Amino acid sequence: MTLRSTLLDAPDACIEAADNFEALNALYLERGWSDGLPIVPPSEERVERMLAYWDRAWDVPIARIPPRWGEATPLRLAANAVMAGCRPESFPLVALAIEAMCDESFNLYGIQTTTHQCAPLAIVNGPIGRELAINCGHNAFGPGWQSNATIGRAIRLALVNIGGGIPGAGDMSTFGSPAKYSYCVAENEAASPWEPLHVERGFPAETTTVTVIGAEGPHNVNDHESVTGKGILRMIASTMMIPGANDATLGGGEPVIVLGPEHAATIAADGYTKADVKQYLYEHAQIPYGHFSDEYIERRLEQRFPGRLEASGPKAAVPMANRPEDLMIVVVGGAGKHSAFIPTFGTTRAVTRPLRRADGEIARSVSELRRA
Amino acid sequence: MVELDKRGVFAALVCSTPFEQLARMLAARLGMPDLPLMVIQHPLGGLAPEKVGERADALAASCIELLKRHRR
Numbered sequence: 001m002t003l004r005s006t007l008l009d010a011p012d013a014c015i016e017a018a019d020n021f022e023a024l025n026a027l028y029l030e031r032g033w034s035d036g037l038p039i040v041p042p043s044e045e046r047v048e049r050m051l052a053y054w055d056r057a058w059d060v061p062i063a064r065i066p067p068r069w070g071e072a073t074p075l076r077l078a079a080n081a082v083m084a085g086c087r088p089e090s091f092p093l094v095a096l097a098i099e100a101m102c103d104e105s106f107n108l109y110g111i112q113t114t115t116h117q118c119a120p121l122a123i124v125n126g127p128i129g130r131e132l133a134i135n136c137g138h139n140a141f142g143p144g145w146q147s148n149a150t151i152g153r154a155i156r157l158a159l160v161n162i163g164g165g166i167p168g169a170g171d172m173s174t175f176g177s178p179a180k181y182s183y184c185v186a187e188n189e190a191a192s193p194w195e196p197l198h199v200e201r202g203f204p205a206e207t208t209t210v211t212v213i214g215a216e217g218p219h220n221v222n223d224h225e226s227v228t229g230k231g232i233l234r235m236i237a238s239t240m241m242i243p244g245a246n247d248a249t250l251g252g253g254e255p256v257i258v259l260g261p262e263h264a265a266t267i268a269a270d271g272y273t274k275a276d277v278k279q280y281l282y283e284h285a286q287i288p289y290g291h292f293s294d295e296y297i298e299r300r301l302e303q304r305f306p307g308r309l310e311a312s313g314p315k316a317a318v319p320m321a322n323r324p325e326d327l328m329i330v331v332v333g334g335a336g337k338h339s340a341f342i343p344t345f346g347t348t349r350a351v352t353r354p355l356r357r358a359d360g361e362i363a364r365s366v367s368e369l370r371r372a
Numbered sequence: 373m374v375e376l377d378k379r380g381v382f383a384a385l386v387c388s389t390p391f392e393q394l395a396r397m398l399a400a401r402l403g404m405p406d407l408p409l410m411v412i413q414h415p416l417g418g419l420a421p422e423k424v425g426e427r428a429d430a431l432a433a434s435c436i437e438l439l440k441r442h443r444r
Contacts, residue, residue: 067394069401113394169393 013075014044028083033161035153035181039083050078052088053369054095055358062095063102066109068164072098076162077154084154089366090132090147093210094154096353097122097184101155101212105349111214112165115172116246118345119179121215121256122155123330125198126208128355128366129186136186138334141218152182179217185332191261192331193268200274201352207362208355213256213328214348216245218340223263229270232263232339233277237284239341240320243291246346247320249300253344254326257281260333260340274329282324286317374402384438386431388414408442410435 017024024041028034040046051058054074061071070076074095081091101108101120111118124134135145143149164170173180189196198209219242223235236257242248247255257277259267267277289297289309297309301318309316320343321327328350332340355363363369376383385407387395392411399407412431416424 067398067401164397168390170397172391172394 017041032166034083035156035160037153037181039157040085042079042082046082047075047078050082050086050088050091051075052371053091053366054078055369055371062099065098065102065112065159065163067113067170068162070162070164072102072158072162077158080157080161081150081154084150084157085146086150086154087132087146090151090154092355092363092366092369093122093124093128093132093208094151094158096355097151097155097210097212098158100210100351100353101214103351103353106212106214106351107345107348108163108214110347111345112159112163113170113172114345115174116345117173117175117177118214118216118246118348119177119183120155120159121179121213121342122152122184123197123211123213124184124186124208125189125196125211126203126355127206127364128208131366134184134186136188136332137191140185140188140332140334141183141340148184148186149182152184155184156180156182177217179215183215183217187330188261188332191264193264194274194329194331197328197330198352198354203352203354204362206364209352210355211350211352213254213342213350214345215256216343218258218342221339221341222337223339224337227266229267229272230280232267233272233280234284236263236339236341237281240281240285241287241291242320242343243287243296243318245320245343247343248287248318249296249304250346251304251319251322253321253346253348254328254350255321255344256328256330256342258330258332258340258342260336260338261331262335262337263339264331275324277329278324278327281327282319282321285320287320288314289316289318290314292318373407374399374404377404382439382443384408384410384435384442386410386412386435388412388416390414406442408438410438 017027025038028039058075059073061073063072065072077095078091081094132147134147159165187196197211198207199205203209221236221239223232226232226235247253357363357368373383373385385395389411395409399405
């Protein structure tokens with residue numbers, strides 16, 4: 001099967017337009033096929049090149065993306081990856097992230113359509129993240145790195161163009177979020193004193209994984225003063241206590257604590273394991289009922305925790321996760337005494353998927369995914 | 373809502389104005405373009421319970437009519 005025949009067989013799969021960058025970008029903006037930034041025109045040649053690292057069929061959907069429930073075929077995903085400026089080597093991770101977020105437990109329908117400001121965050125672990133130079137150090141959540149910027153952008157464009165997450169029509173977010181342009185990082189495994197996220201979630205270290213989380217943007221925790229693990233954790237726990245976060249009001253999510261490497265080193269040096277960190281933060285990030293309005297307590301908290309107020313009185317409090325294990329710990333970033341808290345949509349579970357070859361074996365290098 | 377209808381449960385969807393386009397797009401994609409949809413003035417959230425009751429009382433009759441029309 002050639003790409004050309006695939007395109008010709010699919011009605012409305014291609015449009016004819018003048019080979020003019022400005023005119024094409026104007027057309028894409030007019031039709032709502034963009035995030036507002038200029039796109040790289042997805043010509044047949046470019047889409048075909050994008051699929052150079054896809055060792056499976058191009059026309060078999062890997063998922064259906066809500067709310068339009070559009071079929072995410074590799075061909076369509078590749079067109080969006082071209083538009084985002086992705087390198088072909090990055091394409092397998094774009095497809096893997098989309099597949100992961102279409103797992104039912106992720107609740108992509110809710111995340112796409114909600115008035116909340118969440119966006120899917122993709123955290124990459126394992127060797128292919130390093131091979132593709134996905135930034136895990138200084139400014140990892142910010143601009144300047146092609147892989148982070150373009151993998152995240154390709155995901156967003158697919159959510160809009162295939163999934164129908166069109167602002168004001170399918171994406172009903174009250175505010176939106178800068179994270180909706182692009183939200184992709186790698187874990188700084190080399191700087192972590194603990195096992196990386198994918199190993200904790202049951203995969204061998206040599207596996208490359210993408211973990212997707214329906215998340216808000218990062219909230220910074222500046223702590224240059226604490227010199228003990230307990231001190232830093234106390235500051236993080238206090239920063240996590242956000243009464244208006246869905247993790248407090250709905251529960252059920254897996255909020256992320258992003259530890260900067262320096263904070264992580266201090267915490268680990270004081271003997272804390274990852275499980276200890278989770279336990280401490282669960283116990284200390286509990287919001288007293290007094291931080292909520294009377295109406296909120298009556299209409300929300302009394303429904304979620306029947307009788308808690310009566311039983312505990314002034315000590316009644318709301319945790320930031322349903323249980324300690326639901327707090328996700330990752331190490332990201334460069335030098336500096338900062339960590340971050342990333343609340344979630346609440347009614348969502350994180351999903352981790354391994355990057356495999358067509359034969360089912362774990363891909364150890366992106367070159368193993370190159371089409372023959 | 374679409375799933376309820378498929379199971380034979382009489383159901384109508386009440387949505388507020390900003391969400392009409394999403395509701396119609398989704399209903400069409402899920403094979404129910406004639407979804408019985410009642411569009412009400414936004415917002416409904418943030419109202420005191422008695423105000424919600426007043427809105428519901430005012431809409432109940434037309435909601436029943438909508439269901440009857442859909443079932444004909």
